[in-house]
Amino acid sequence: MERTGVVVIGAGQAGLSAAAGLRRGGLEPGPGFVVLDGEDGPGGAWRHRWPTLRMRTVNGIHDVAGVRSGFDDPGADPDLPARDAVPAYFGRIERELDLRVVRPVHVHKVSDTGGSPDADAGGPQAVGTGGSLTVDTDRGTWVADHLINATGTWTRPFVPAYPGLATFRGTSLHARGYPGPEAMAGRRVVVVGGGITAVQLLLEIAPYAAATTWVTRREPEWHSTPFGPEQGRAAVARVEERVRAGLPPRSVVGVTGLGLTPGVRAGIASGVLARRPMFTRVVPDGVEWSDGTREPADVLLWATGWRPALGHLAPLRLRGPGGGIVMGGPRDTGVVADPRVHLVGYGPSASTIGADRAGRAAARAVLERLPVAAGA
Numbered sequence: 001m002e003r004t005g006v007v008v009i010g011a012g013q014a015g016l017s018a019a020a021g022l023r024r025g026g027l028e029p030g031p032g033f034v035v036l037d038g039e040d041g042p043g044g045a046w047r048h049r050w051p052t053l054r055m056r057t058v059n060g061i062h063d064v065a066g067v068r069s070g071f072d073d074p075g076a077d078p079d080l081p082a083r084d085a086v087p088a089y090f091g092r093i094e095r096e097l098d099l100r101v102v103r104p105v106h107v108h109k110v111s112d113t114g115g116s117p118d119a120d121a122g123g124p125q126a127v128g129t130g131g132s133l134t135v136d137t138d139r140g141t142w143v144a145d146h147l148i149n150a151t152g153t154w155t156r157p158f159v160p161a162y163p164g165l166a167t168f169r170g171t172s173l174h175a176r177g178y179p180g181p182e183a184m185a186g187r188r189v190v191v192v193g194g195g196i197t198a199v200q201l202l203l204e205i206a207p208y209a210a211a212t213t214w215v216t217r218r219e220p221e222w223h224s225t226p227f228g229p230e231q232g233r234a235a236v237a238r239v240e241e242r243v244r245a246g247l248p249p250r251s252v253v254g255v256t257g258l259g260l261t262p263g264v265r266a267g268i269a270s271g272v273l274a275r276r277p278m279f280t281r282v283v284p285d286g287v288e289w290s291d292g293t294r295e296p297a298d299v300l301l302w303a304t305g306w307r308p309a310l311g312h313l314a315p316l317r318l319r320g321p322g323g324g325i326v327m328g329g330p331r332d333t334g335v336v337a338d339p340r341v342h343l344v345g346y347g348p349s350a351s352t353i354g355a356d357r358a359g360r361a362a363a364r365a366v367l368e369r370l371p372v373a374a375g376a
Helices: 013-024 044-048 082-096 196-205 229-244 252-256 262-270 311-316 355-369
Strands: 002-009 033-036 107-112 133-137 140-149 171-174 188-192 211-216 275-277 281-283 286-288 294-296 299-302 338-343
Touching (some): 013 355, 044 082, 338 355
Parallel strands (some): 002 140, 171 299, 188 299
Antiparallel strands (some): 133 140, 281 286
């Protein structure tokens, strides 16, 4: 069992930003804080992006922790694979800031010790009001005064339950496991989902597939104006409203709409991005709508998003009656039910728009509450 001031779980964008803030605030890796990451190397979920995703088409990678990425530099190569370029950048952050990430570590659960972080402070305290947190992992146990959780969503892909899905004779897979367009050659592909991922996959699959069909629950919301800081702040605010109400968050990307880039306009003109409403059920050789219309399919590709990976926090009983975790504690990254816990990369910060800001805010909030000697 190891003692530290702060445990950061996850070394993606938000986790690195938080760790950098702690480091710059005077805490030393080890006694002051520790970063636990489940991957074999730097990069977080970016290590697993589909092989054809290039830097020219990613949804914006902002500089993390004040370390220049160089992705927007005039000489930068826009055709670099994202799953190579972003992990290399994250690895540089870890080295330059000396964050000493511990990996691979898989966290099983986080629980309350039931006691004060200071043995002389006056005995046991109620769950969620003080005391230490115990982080149990496959590499041992850490005890800390505060937790910054940055586990993201990648490990929890969401596929909605649909009647007949178990009878489908073709291939059904989530976008998380998408192997690239060559695997779709000569196949009839139904892509389900109304976000950026669905659009990107459709555009690159179409030249290879025998046929593509795009299916969404709602009509796509296209926007022709550039997506700037003002639009980003508005999108984050819409997600924050749900989080503050204790409801499960929608993704930031899910409320921003879809940009009408030249490639998207060409996809609309060609019919590749001709949206159809959601089907009623899956049949063995395709999908069927309520009026009996059928579309044959060899592949069902679910670009239906992810859910927050928070199962390890269940012992802390953070969820409210609405099914979400009410935020709005210290510096807005704190959990109202337990101010020792900060969630970054959750709700409004689950995107490149807000992750870095949230990580810095969480670090500042924790530093304000830690004993002065935490990093000594």
